[in-house]
Amino acid sequence: MRDDETLFRGMDARSWARLVSLVAPGLAPLPPSRQVRDGSLAGGMLLVAHDGVRVLKALHTLRGVVPADGPWEGRATLTALAAQNDTRFAFAVKHDATERFMERVGGRCTMDDDAVTTALMMLNALRELMDEGSLDVLPTGLRSVPLPPVEVVRGAWDRILPDGHAAVLALFDGPALVSGVALRRRDGRVDAVHGVESLRAWCGPLGGDYRRDHRVIRAAVEQHLGPLAAGVFAPEETVHRLLRAEVPGVWAKAVAVRDVIVEPMPAWAAMATGVSAFRAAADESRRWALSADGWIARATRAVSELASSVDLESVLGFDPLGALGLVLRESRPRPAPPADE
Amino acid sequence: MHPPIRAASLRFTHLDRARWPAAVRALVALGFDAIDLPLVWRDYAHDDGSPDTARLDHDVRALLAVVRDAGARAVLRVGPSPVPDLHRLGLPDAILNDAAARSHTRRRNPRWTTDGLRMVPVPSMRSERYVEAASAWVRAACAHAGDDGVARVIVGCGDPTVLRDAPQDPDCVGLDAATADLAESEASALATFLERLATETGVDASRVVLTIPGDPLANGAAAALAPRWALGWAALHARAGVRAIWRGARLATTLPAGHHVDLRAGHAPLEAPSRATDALEVARIALAAGVRDFTLLHGCAGAGWVGAVLDDQGIARSPAARWEALLGWAHELPDGRDVHVAVPHDRAAILRARSEAVLGALPISWLSRWGFDLDDVTAAPTGALAAEDAAVAHGAPWAPVLGDAGANETTTLTAHIDPPGAALVRVVEGGGARSWVLANTGVASVNVTVGDQGRTLDAGAVAVLHEETGDA
Numbered sequence: 001m002r003d004d005e006t007l008f009r010g011m012d013a014r015s016w017a018r019l020v021s022l023v024a025p026g027l028a029p030l031p032p033s034r035q036v037r038d039g040s041l042a043g044g045m046l047l048v049a050h051d052g053v054r055v056l057k058a059l060h061t062l063r064g065v066v067p068a069d070g071p072w073e074g075r076a077t078l079t080a081l082a083a084q085n086d087t088r089f090a091f092a093v094k095h096d097a098t099e100r101f102m103e104r105v106g107g108r109c110t111m112d113d114d115a116v117t118t119a120l121m122m123l124n125a126l127r128e129l130m131d132e133g134s135l136d137v138l139p140t141g142l143r144s145v146p147l148p149p150v151e152v153v154r155g156a157w158d159r160i161l162p163d164g165h166a167a168v169l170a171l172f173d174g175p176a177l178v179s180g181v182a183l184r185r186r187d188g189r190v191d192a193v194h195g196v197e198s199l200r201a202w203c204g205p206l207g208g209d210y211r212r213d214h215r216v217i218r219a220a221v222e223q224h225l226g227p228l229a230a231g232v233f234a235p236e237e238t239v240h241r242l243l244r245a246e247v248p249g250v251w252a253k254a255v256a257v258r259d260v261i262v263e264p265m266p267a268w269a270a271m272a273t274g275v276s277a278f279r280a281a282a283d284e285s286r287r288w289a290l291s292a293d294g295w296i297a298r299a300t301r302a303v304s305e306l307a308s309s310v311d312l313e314s315v316l317g318f319d320p321l322g323a324l325g326l327v328l329r330e331s332r333p334r335p336a337p338p339a340d341e
Numbered sequence: 342m343h344p345p346i347r348a349a350s351l352r353f354t355h356l357d358r359a360r361w362p363a364a365v366r367a368l369v370a371l372g373f374d375a376i377d378l379p380l381v382w383r384d385y386a387h388d389d390g391s392p393d394t395a396r397l398d399h400d401v402r403a404l405l406a407v408v409r410d411a412g413a414r415a416v417l418r419v420g421p422s423p424v425p426d427l428h429r430l431g432l433p434d435a436i437l438n439d440a441a442a443r444s445h446t447r448r449r450n451p452r453w454t455t456d457g458l459r460m461v462p463v464p465s466m467r468s469e470r471y472v473e474a475a476s477a478w479v480r481a482a483c484a485h486a487g488d489d490g491v492a493r494v495i496v497g498c499g500d501p502t503v504l505r506d507a508p509q510d511p512d513c514v515g516l517d518a519a520t521a522d523l524a525e526s527e528a529s530a531l532a533t534f535l536e537r538l539a540t541e542t543g544v545d546a547s548r549v550v551l552t553i554p555g556d557p558l559a560n561g562a563a564a565a566l567a568p569r570w571a572l573g574w575a576a577l578h579a580r581a582g583v584r585a586i587w588r589g590a591r592l593a594t595t596l597p598a599g600h601h602v603d604l605r606a607g608h609a610p611l612e613a614p615s616r617a618t619d620a621l622e623v624a625r626i627a628l629a630a631g632v633r634d635f636t637l638l639h640g641c642a643g644a645g646w647v648g649a650v651l652d653d654q655g656i657a658r659s660p661a662a663r664w665e666a667l668l669g670w671a672h673e674l675p676d677g678r679d680v681h682v683a684v685p686h687d688r689a690a691i692l693r694a695r696s697e698a699v700l701g702a703l704p705i706s707w708l709s710r711w712g713f714d715l716d717d718v719t720a721a722p723t724g725a726l727a728a729e730d731a732a733v734a735h736g737a738p739w740a741p742v743l744g745d746a747g748a749n750e751t752t753t754l755t756a757h758i759d760p761p762g763a764a765l766v767r768v769v770e771g772g773g774a775r776s777w778v779l780a781n782t783g784v785a786s787v788n789v790t791v792g793d794q795g796r797t798l799d800a801g802a803v804a805v806l807h808e809e810t811g812d813a
Contacts, residue, residue, distance in 0.1 A: 014616055
């Protein structure tokens with residue numbers, strides 16, 4: 001392994017598939033025999049090509065080419081086609097949009113761009129195409145997710161994983177460590193990513209209770225990768241549920257009752273979960289205050305409004321869990337793994 | 342007919358040198374008869390991009406000895422960009438940073454492609470600087486290709502690491518009246534580049550495989566090269582479905598000069614995830630469709646890959662036993678002459694369809710991962726899908742044919758399939774027997790009758806029927 005390459009190690013296909021499909025259920029693997037274009041699978045994504053005047057072609061990732069012609073009338077046409085094909089995720093691409101995208105990327109990329117700069121540059125190019133009408137996307141919420149400046153993302157990254165530190169996510173299914181990842185940042189970039197095979201090898205046999213095993217895992221990761229900046233240890237099902245929750249304060253509550261162990265708890269996470277818990281409590285108080293009057297009610301409403309203005313976004317500069325939750329709540333459920341796995 | 346090659350790849354630069362012999366022996370013990378050795382230019386380059394021949398020679402000699410000692414043959418995969426899991430396309434920085442070696446868009450911006458979470462400039466196959474440097478690399482990498490233990494030399498870019506089907510792909514120029522001519526020109530550039538590298542290997546043409554990135558049925562260069570060279574490409578991802586995987590693998594059996602198909606055990610870390618059970622199913626379908634020469638990527642990756650057959654220390658993971666069983670099953674598949682109703686894809690039709698692809702720069706190789714065919718995305722379908730549909734609906738053995746070679750073979754052989762078209766059929770004749778290989782492409786069971794034999798196939802199942810001797 002040489003130069004600035006990231007080292008990926010200890011990744012078996014099953015645990016990695018579980019981890020990825022937790023945050024991207026649309027990428028959950030299915031066997032070829034399940035990939036039949038008869039509409040029997042829920043979800044999927046629709047891709048509509050048009051020339052600004054007429055619809056040229058529509059491709060559905062689970063149904064193949066689907067009938068679509070007639071005039072192109074902007075978002076209304078895309079919404080109607082998505083509804084016809086029972087999907088909530090759809091892209092409309094003007095025939096020259098991809099070439100425009102490649103021209104913009106070509107004019108802006110440099111060899112020295114890091115992953116953050118590259119990702120934001122590409123997202124900005126896509127946003128420009130949306131503004132021009134060359135690209136449209138459903139659900140509409142994705143269009144309004146704010147793109148933070150590079151400095152904000154880099155600053156957040158510095159807080160989440162300081163240089164020279166490691167982070168770990170370990171997910172359990174009952175007593176078994178079934179999925180996870182440990183990574184280390186060094187010289188400003190992630191230089192090592194380890195899967196669950198490495199974690200198992202470093203830890204040896206575990207007791208089967210994540211509320212105790214987290215200490216063993218933390219010690220093992222610190223021994224092999226360096227000081228831990230943050231560690232999250234939880235049942236896979238709990239994380240799956242929390243990522244989709246809309247109610248404020250669920251992460252804070254889960255941490256408070258130790259459904260999720262965050263160890264060590266970085267300052268930004270302590271602040272975010274604290275604010276989140278406070279906000280959840282304030283929401284409860286507000287409901288009570290709405291039926292009351294006088295000084296207590298006015299004070300409670302003021303505190304509640306203050307609480308609603310601060311959250312993970314105010315700590316990190318943007319809210320990655322919010323954007324992820326928006327997508328996950330629209331996604332199909334994660335398919336069950338095959339019985340013989 | 343040459344003996345089949347059942348290779349597993351060894352990403353030896355990611356593995357401790359002391360573990361090479363054990364890893365090779367472990368793969369041979371699973372039933373692989375060849376070891377595919379990807380030689381990555383970036384790993385053996387001086388600062389100016391020229392090959393470090395001393396180190397390369399040292400490693401290749403040692404590896405060939407290890408493979409020979411294990412009783413296997415070697416496959417040398419020299420690229421450039423030989424496999425999908427490469428950092429910076431596997432090319433030296435001196436090449437990537439050289440403006441004279443870069444490919445450009447219509448407005449003269451550099452073309453970029455993804456490199457993990459970053460971007461990397463795409464070199465141009467028309468660049469004299471790049472062609473000369475790549476030729477020098479291939480010459481150096483093939484210094485031992487004449488060795489008796491080397492069964493194949495694979496040249497060209499591997500499974501589409503690039504955004505487009507090929508760096509000079511006509512797709513990226515968008516839609517205008519000139520694209521038909523341009524498509525022809527670009528396909529010629531790719532074919533010329535690959536043939537130049539093939540001659541630099543210095544080995545007999547019958548042992549060279551040229552890798553076609555993306556869907557070969559959408560690639561004009563593939564149609565031009567197929568009559569003279571064995572072609573290699575990647576089997577489709579599990580999400581493409583049984584039919585598309587079978588179709589791509591079946592195409593391989595019709596190539597006049599031979600084939601080499603890359604199967605997958607696992608994937609690069611930033612690719613869509615795939616389970617071992619899905620990879621095994623893809624391999625089963627491809628082998629049933631008639632693939633004889635293949636490499637399993639990766640048998641042992643060391644690092645940088647999710648789900649190789651052997652783990653990072655060269656020790657078998659739990660799915661290894663299933664791969665061993667699959668190879669044993671493949672040995673029992675019928676071997677002989679394939680009977681087919683050919684569906685030709687001539688070069689002119691491919692180029693015409695590509696130039697009218699309605700999705701502009703969206704790569705057909707990317708769309709093919711979801712099983713989309715060139716006919717799906719073009720305003721001027723070649724009609725191949727309709728012909729295939731007709732053959733399948735009648736239960737006839739069919740196969741696409743690249744280029745104009747291989748005139749339609751007329752046959753009256755048909756299987757009775759209920760419901761019609763729900764299974765794909767392959768017929769093999771040899772040794773006085775006729776065998777039928779069938780694959781169910783639907784989600785429901787299918788009843789198949791051949792002569793006086795009947796069989797029910799579950800969803801995704803593959804079965805073999807012998808007309809004279811009964812069910813295998």
